[in-house]
Amino acid sequence: MFDEGIYIDPESGTPQGGTISPTLANFTLNGLEGTVRHSLDRLTKSKDLRMPVTMADGRKRRIALATHTVRYADDFVVITRSKNLVTKYIMPEVVTFLGERGL
Numbered sequence: 109m110f111d112e113g114i115y116i117d118p119e120s121g122t123p124q125g126g127t128i129s130p131t132l133a134n135f136t137l138n139g140l141e142g143t144v145r146h147s148l149d150r151l152t153k154s155k156d157l158r159m160p161v162t163m164a165d166g167r168k169r170r171i172a173l174a175t176h177t178v179r180y181a182d183d184f185v186v187i188t189r190s191k192n193l194v195t196k197y198i199m200p201e202v203v204t205f206l207g208e209r210g211l
Contacts, residue, residue, distance in 0.1 A: 113119055122140065129182060130181035130182045132182075133181065133182030134179070134181070134182070136209050136211065137179060137182075137184060139167070139205070140177060140179065140184060140202070140205060141177045141179075143175045143201050143202065143205045144198055144202065145175075145184055146201070147198045147200075147201035147202075148173055148175060148193070148197055148198070149196050150197065151173065151197065152173070158171060158172050158173070159173055172189075173187070173188065173189065173193065174188060174189045175187070175188040175193065175198070176188075181196040183202075186198055186202070
């Protein structure tokens with residue numbers, strides 16, 4: 109591993125780019141999708157993740173939160189319709205999830 113141009117021989121961990129690294133990451137990240145889904149339980153209990161809102165004209169509607177988690181090898185992306193959903197509800201739960209796993 110290089111750090112600011114200086115080679116450092118790592119004494120622990122898995123080698124970057126090794127075949128075992130994505131496998132271990134996938135084992136570690138199992139349950140992430142459920143964590144993201146359950147982080148929105150405070151907004152809605154609906155299985156299709158729709159949140160009740162009141163429109164400007166007074167009508168009530170249910171809008172989809174449209175939140176999805178995509179995992180590939182040792183990376184993941186959470187896609188949703190609002191930055192507020194990510195910062196207020198999803199991110200704290202994901203940070204806790206990763207912290208419990210030493211990440």
